[in-house]
Amino acid sequence: MTLLHWAILAPFLFAIFVPLVYKVFPKLHTGWFVLLLPVVLFLYFLQFLLNRTHYETVIETVEWIPSLGINFTAYVDGLGLLFALLITGIGSLVVLYSIYYLSKEKEQLHTFYVYLLMFMGAMLGVVLSDNTIVLYTFWELTSFSSFLLIGYWYHREKSRYGAQKSMLITVFGGLSMLGGFILLYLMTGTFSIRETIAQVDTILSHDLFIFAMILILLGAFTKSAQFPFYIWLPDAMEAPTPVSAYLHSATMVKAGIYLVARFSPIFAFSAEWFWSVSLFGIFTLFWGSFNAVKQTDLKAILAFSTVSQLGMIMSLLGVGAAALHYQNFEYYTVATLAAIFHLINHATFKGSLFMVVGIIDHETGTRDIRKLGGLMSLMPITFTIAVIGAFSMAGLPPFNGFLSKEMFFTSMLRVLEMNMFQADTWGMLLPIIAWIGSVFTFLYSMVLVFKTFTGKLQKEKLEKMPHEAPIGMLIPPIVLASLVVIFGFFPDLLAYTLIEPAMKSILPSLLAESEHFHVHIEMWHGFTPELFMTIGVVLLGTILFLTLTKWKKVYGLQPEKLTLNTFYDSSLVALDSSSSRFTKFYMTGFIRDYLVYIFAFLIVMLGASMASLGAFSLDVSKTAPVGIYEVILALVMIAGTLTTLFSTSRLTAIIALGSVGYSLSLFFVLFRAPDLALTQLIIETVSVALFLLAFYHLPELKRREQKLRFRLVNFIISLGVGVIVTLIAISANSERVSETIASYFIENSYKLGGGKNMVNVILVDFRGFDTMFEITVLGIAALAIYSMIKLRLSRREEG
Amino acid sequence: MFETVIIISLALIAISSFLLIIRLIKGPSVPDRAVSLDAFGINLIAITAIISVVLKTNAFLDVILLLGILAFIGTVAIAKFLEKGEIVENDRDQ
Numbered sequence: 001m002t003l004l005h006w007a008i009l010a011p012f013l014f015a016i017f018v019p020l021v022y023k024v025f026p027k028l029h030t031g032w033f034v035l036l037l038p039v040v041l042f043l044y045f046l047q048f049l050l051n052r053t054h055y056e057t058v059i060e061t062v063e064w065i066p067s068l069g070i071n072f073t074a075y076v077d078g079l080g081l082l083f084a085l086l087i088t089g090i091g092s093l094v095v096l097y098s099i100y101y102l103s104k105e106k107e108q109l110h111t112f113y114v115y116l117l118m119f120m121g122a123m124l125g126v127v128l129s130d131n132t133i134v135l136y137t138f139w140e141l142t143s144f145s146s147f148l149l150i151g152y153w154y155h156r157e158k159s160r161y162g163a164q165k166s167m168l169i170t171v172f173g174g175l176s177m178l179g180g181f182i183l184l185y186l187m188t189g190t191f192s193i194r195e196t197i198a199q200v201d202t203i204l205s206h207d208l209f210i211f212a213m214i215l216i217l218l219g220a221f222t223k224s225a226q227f228p229f230y231i232w233l234p235d236a237m238e239a240p241t242p243v244s245a246y247l248h249s250a251t252m253v254k255a256g257i258y259l260v261a262r263f264s265p266i267f268a269f270s271a272e273w274f275w276s277v278s279l280f281g282i283f284t285l286f287w288g289s290f291n292a293v294k295q296t297d298l299k300a301i302l303a304f305s306t307v308s309q310l311g312m313i314m315s316l317l318g319v320g321a322a323a324l325h326y327q328n329f330e331y332y333t334v335a336t337l338a339a340i341f342h343l344i345n346h347a348t349f350k351g352s353l354f355m356v357v358g359i360i361d362h363e364t365g366t367r368d369i370r371k372l373g374g375l376m377s378l379m380p381i382t383f384t385i386a387v388i389g390a391f392s393m394a395g396l397p398p399f400n401g402f403l404s405k406e407m408f409f410t411s412m413l414r415v416l417e418m419n420m421f422q423a424d425t426w427g428m429l430l431p432i433i434a435w436i437g438s439v440f441t442f443l444y445s446m447v448l449v450f451k452t453f454t455g456k457l458q459k460e461k462l463e464k465m466p467h468e469a470p471i472g473m474l475i476p477p478i479v480l481a482s483l484v485v486i487f488g489f490f491p492d493l494l495a496y497t498l499i500e501p502a503m504k505s506i507l508p509s510l511l512a513e514s515e516h517f518h519v520h521i522e523m524w525h526g527f528t529p530e531l532f533m534t535i536g537v538v539l540l541g542t543i544l545f546l547t548l549t550k551w552k553k554v555y556g557l558q559p560e561k562l563t564l565n566t567f568y569d570s571s572l573v574a575l576d577s578s579s580s581r582f583t584k585f586y587m588t589g590f591i592r593d594y595l596v597y598i599f600a601f602l603i604v605m606l607g608a609s610m611a612s613l614g615a616f617s618l619d620v621s622k623t624a625p626v627g628i629y630e631v632i633l634a635l636v637m638i639a640g641t642l643t644t645l646f647s648t649s650r651l652t653a654i655i656a657l658g659s660v661g662y663s664l665s666l667f668f669v670l671f672r673a674p675d676l677a678l679t680q681l682i683i684e685t686v687s688v689a690l691f692l693l694a695f696y697h698l699p700e701l702k703r704r705e706q707k708l709r710f711r712l713v714n715f716i717i718s719l720g721v722g723v724i725v726t727l728i729a730i731s732a733n734s735e736r737v738s739e740t741i742a743s744y745f746i747e748n749s750y751k752l753g754g755g756k757n758m759v760n761v762i763l764v765d766f767r768g769f770d771t772m773f774e775i776t777v778l779g780i781a782a783l784a785i786y787s788m789i790k791l792r793l794s795r796r797e798e799g
Numbered sequence: 800m801f802e803t804v805i806i807i808s809l810a811l812i813a814i815s816s817f818l819l820i821i822r823l824i825k826g827p828s829v830p831d832r833a834v835s836l837d838a839f840g841i842n843l844i845a846i847t848a849i850i851s852v853v854l855k856t857n858a859f860l861d862v863i864l865l866l867g868i869l870a871f872i873g874t875v876a877i878a879k880f881l882e883k884g885e886i887v888e889n890d891r892d893q
Contacts, residue, residue, distance in 0.1 A: 628806075629850070632813045636820060643824045652824070655832050658873075659823060662843055665862070669847050674858040677847075678865055685869045689876055696880070 002060040004074045007044055008128055010037060011121030015114045022110035030109040031099035034117065038091035041124075045084045048076060049497050059130065059194075069191050075130035078501025082340065083127035083251075083258055085498070086347050090250045091120050093476035097355055098242035100473035101362065112152060112240070119145035123251050127258055132181040132191045139177065139219075142255060143170040146247050150239040162235035165568070169232045173222025177259070180215030183208045184266075197265045197508070204269055213267045216259065217276060224256025226314060227284040230307040231564050237299040241358030244299060249306050249350035257310065257343060260317050261506045268321035268507075271420075278318025278415075282433045284311025289440035293447060293548075294555040298357040298367040301448055302350065305393065308441060309346045312408060312434075313339050319411050319430070320506070322418055329510050330518075332418075333503065335411030337519055340502045342404035344494060345392065345487060349401060352480035353389040353448070356382055359473055360452065365463030369447070374457030379468050381478070383453045388481040392488070394445035394541070395438060395534060400487035402534070408434065409530040435533055442541030447548070495519040596717060603720040606728065616727055619734030629670055637663040650695050658688040675759045809849055816842045833877040840870030 014037045022030045048058070058076040065071075076084070095116070102109060122145055125138030143166075151163030185191055187206045188199045196203070203209055220226075225233040236248050247253070260277060267273040288308025295301045320336030323329040359382050360375070361367045376383045388399060395405030412431040459465070468474075487494060500517045511517070544551070586597070610616055640663060643656035661684030668677035745758055745766065753761035763771050819842065822835040844866045851859045 629809065636813075636816060639817070639820050639824070643820075647824070651829055652826065652832065655823060655836055658836065659820065659839060662840065666843055666846060669850055669859055669862060672854060672856070672858075674862060677859065677862045681862065681865050681869055685873050688873065692877070692880055 001062055002074070003044075004058065004060045004076065004128070005062055005072065007041055008074060008124045009121060010041065011117040011124070015117040015121075018113045018117065019110040022113075029099050029104050030113050031095055031102070034113045035092065035095045035099070037117070038088045038095055038120065042085065042088035042092055045081060045088055048081055049085075064134070070133045071131055071192075072134050073130035073192060074128050075194065076128060077505045078498070078503070079258070079261055079505035080127045082344070082498045082502045083254070084124060086254075086344070087120060087123050087127070087251050090246060090347060090351050090480075093351065093479055094242045094246040094250075097245070097358070097473060097476040098240070100470055101242055101358055102240065112149075115145050115148040115152070116243070116246070119149065119247065119252070123255065126255055130193050132184065132193060132196075135193075136174065136178050136181060139223075139255065140171070140174050142252050143167065143174055143223075146170070146236070146252055149243045149247060150236045152240055152243065153238070156238065158235075159238040162232070162238040166232040166236045169222050169229055173219040173229065173256075176215045176222075177219025180212045180219065183212035183215065187212070193262065200266055200269070200509075203266060209267075209270070210272060213270070213273060216263055216267075217273075220256035220259040221280060222256070223259070224253050224310050224314065225284075225307045226256070226280050226311060227287050228564050230284060230288065231568055233307055234300050234303040237297070237303050241299070241354060241361065244302075245351050245354035245358070248303065249354055250347040253306060253310055254313075254343065254347070257313050257317070257339075260314065261339070261502075264317065264321060264506045265508050268324055274318055274321050276318070277321070278315045278430060281311045281313070281315025281318055282412075282430055282437070284308065285315060286433050286437040286440070287311075289437045289444060292444040293440055294552070295444075296369050298360065298369060298372075298448065298452065299354075301369075301444055302353055302357060305441070305444060306346075306350060308437065309342070309350070309393070312437070313342055313346070315430070315434070316342065316408060316411060317506070319415055322415070322420070323507060324509065325420055329507075332411075332414060333507060333510070333517065334407055334414070336503050336506055337499060337517075338404055338407035338411050340499050340506075341400075341407065341491070341494065344498065345400040345404050345484070348480045348483045348487065349389040349392040349399070352385055352477040352484065353393070355473075355477040355480070356386045356389065359469040359477070362473070363464070363467060363469055366461070369451040371458055371461040372452045373455035374453070376453040378457070379453075381468060381474055385474075385477045385481045386449055386453065388484050389477075390445040390449045392484045394442040395537065398488050399484050400491065401484075403488065403491055405438065405534065406530045409438075409533050410528075413529060435537065438533075438537045439540050439544065442537050443544050443548075446541065446545045450545075492519075596713060599717045599721050603717065603724050606724050607720075610724075610728065610731070615731060615735070617731050617734050618727075622734055622736065630667075633663055633666055633670065637667075651692075654688060654691045654695060657691070658684060661688070673759075675757070805849055805853060809846065812842050812845050812849070816846075829881060833874060833881070836877075837870055837874040840866055840873070844870075 014034070018030060018034065021028070021033045025033075058074075060074045062072045062074075095113075098112070098116075102112060119142060122138045122141035126135055126142060129135040129138060147163050147167040150166055151159050153159045181191070184196055184203070187203050187208055188196050190196060190199075203212075222229040233248060233253065237244055239248070264273075285308050288304045288306075288311055292301050292304035292308060295304060316335045316339035320333060320339060323332035323336065326332055357367060359379070360372065363379065364372065364375070366372065392399035392401035395401045409431070412434045415427040415430045418427060496519070499519050503517045503519070504511060586593075637660055640656050640660035644653045644660065647653045647656060661680065665677045665680040665684065668674075668680055745762060749758040749761040749766075750756055753765040755761040755765070816839055819835045819839045823832050823839065826832060844863050847859050847862050847866065851857065851863075
């Protein structure tokens with residue numbers, strides 16, 4: 001265990017002490033204690049950047065299950081470090097924010113911080129694991145802790161619904177991803193991601209390649225809320241706002257992005273990867289931004305906005321894969337650069353926006369934009385932060401969103417120049433959808449700011465008089481908003497430290513060992529097509545914003561029944577009802593039906609396997625000659641059996657059964673088995689007596705005696721069982737290969753057992769154990785009968 | 800000669816058993832069946848005895864004795880059941 005491993009596991013260890021601190025120091029807000037950890041971890045990860053040349057990677061292995069090749073390998077490269085810094089950095093801010101957001105008196109803080117720390121540790125594990133199985137373990141832990149956090153206010157119906165929905169969808173994706181990892185293991189024989197990347201040629205030519213890719217993409221798309229799996233994210237907004245800010249904007253939803261980036265070196269050579277990642281991403285961008293405009297809840301706007309922005313990053317990662325096919329790759333790697341840059345930007349402005357919304361909710365008591373308005377003069381600082389965040393999200397200068405939006409357009413336009421994967425024809429789609437999506441992005445960003453902060457204050461609709469939030473609550477969004485501005489003016493701060501090494505992790509095959517990408521981000525590019533696209537976005541967006549009331553009817557066009565949520569809900573209901581109908585269909589509660597299934601399977605399985613193996617053989621040469629006594633006795637027995645079957649009264653059936661039993665004992669006589677004959681006689685007499693006893697005590701109502709009804713199915717099945725068993729018995733006899741062991745007993749029963757009655761010697765000497773347990777069986781039966789008769793707990797009152 | 804006698808006697812007993820079985824099936828009343836079962840049991844004694852002779856063994860003499868006892872007990876039990884409605888009278892309630 002190195003320091004790095006302890007750093008990954010530290011949140012879990014810390015979480016153990018949280019309830020203790022909560023109980024021991026009731027006056028202290030538990031958050032202050034928790035805050036220590038992400039700050040320390042952030043500083044720890046920061047020194048990876050500062051203390052060494054940042055292109056170096058760090059690998060530390062701790063054996064976990066070495067026999068299966070599963071080791072806890074921590075691997076810090078550019079991509080992992082970027083995510084680790086995001087997780088711990090925003091984690092610190094979110095914990096600070098939550099100290100002011102969550103009330104010490106009203107909330108169960110210890111559970112909140114335990115879940116949050118669990119999530120933080122899991123997320124660090126996801127981004128710093130080199131082993132796919134370990135990655136998967138942490139991945140599921142993020143799903144699990146996210147489930148707990150969404151359902152934090154578990155007494156609310158909607159929280160539970162949202163938690164369940166996100167659990168079902170992300171776990172579905174997680175399991176698919178596990179399938180993909182196992183397929184990769186089958187192809188390469190290793191769980192290590194780095195070793196898998198080294199064998200990329202084997203994978204590309206393998207038949208399982210496409211399945212592994214689809215399964216891993218399913219995992220990434222569900223986690224990162226891509227179309228059509230985005231539906232869980234808006235419902236996850238029932239979580240406390242710090243959770244929404246942390247999990248559902250900055251970290252967890254980017255786990256899918258991380259996965260796509262991490263596995264780019266393996267899959268990115270194929271056209272399927274390029275098209276599926278970029279098309280799903282670009283459509284999610286459009287669909288998320290389009291739907292964000294119609295939302296009235298601030299958090300819902302931000303949720304759809306997150307969906308849309310994640311789609312943008314995803315599509316950029318897809319487009320960036322094209323660079324692998326070109327000599328002048330620098331021209332196309334701008335997409336990957338934009339993806340990473342926007343990833344950071346999105347974390348900053350979306351985190352601050354969520355916190356702003358939390359503040360508004362906290363100070364006014366509502367998040368509904370129809371009730372809000374005119375908060376600008378009352379909450380000036382919040383307003384400033386919101387403007388910075390929203391304008392950056394809309395892609396306006398001088399904020400960092402503008403830079404990444406420009407690069408986004410650049411990379412989408414460069415798709416047109418590609419001459420592969422039919423990009424020259426279908427590639428047209430990408431920039432067009434990207435542009436339309438950006439118009440809607442601009443639109444909802446404006447809605448977010450202006451509907452909330454300008455206009456008239458509607459005092460009568462608000463629960464309390466709004467005023468500026470406490471300073472502690474404002475610090476985290478202020479920090480994030482300043483980062484938005486700083487990254488906007490000095491983007492190169494990120495370029496050398498974070499973006500270049502991260503790009504190297506995503507596109508390692510383009511560079512030699514010691515080389516690195518040269519990234520330089522500028523605010524001003526001259527009059528490029530991208531600039532005109534941005535101007536177009538602003539113009540059209542402004543027009544649409546001003547005429548919003550007139551065209552908002554468009555959203556009514558999609559009928560309620562055709563939405564993905566309705567589909568999800570109704571498919572859950574259908575799954576539930578159809579499986580219960582199916583169960584009711586065959587689990588009838590009648591033993592008769594179950595016996596039909598059992599015997600039908602017996603016939604089919606035995607008959608089919610015997611027939612397919614050609615095992616039926618009717619060889620009569622080994623059978624003994626049939627004597628006249630046996631024939632007569634068999635006839636008597638058959639007569640008794642038929643009487644039992646077709647008798648009209650139960651008494652007749654019992655007596656006929658008795659005659660069959662006595663005939664059997666006669667068979668034992670005939671076949672020279674005196675002990676069996678003796679036992680059979682006694683047992684038969686006793687059981688006939690018991691049958692009579694049972695018969696007599698039948699309840700009055702049902703006592704009306706009836707002839708057995710004839711059922712064709714029962715007849716066929718009984719006939720089938722009889723025929724099958726007979727055939728198998730005859731086949732077994734005619735196929736007998738080895739000698740019996742009877743000669744041993746004949747020789748040794750007197751010599752070794754000291755008895756002349758061989759049956760008895762076998763029972764008590766050679767095979768005494770069987771006898772012992774048969775005695776036990778009889779004892780248990782006797783005790784059970786006694787207790788059934790004597791012990792009548794439920795009917796004691798009746799006497 | 801001896802074997803002929805044995806076969807004839809076995810055949811006769813078999814026919815008798817068969818007829819008893821018919822009586823057992825046809826009924827018409829339960830006592831009829833009970834009596835036929837009792838007689839069937841006695842026939843079994845005879846069959847067992849003759850087969851012991853055929854097989855030249857005395858291992859089945861126990862069986863003969865047991866059959867006698869059981870036929871008696873069984874018939875008495877059925878008779879008591881028909882008469883009183885139960886076989887073992889318990890005086891738990893008194």
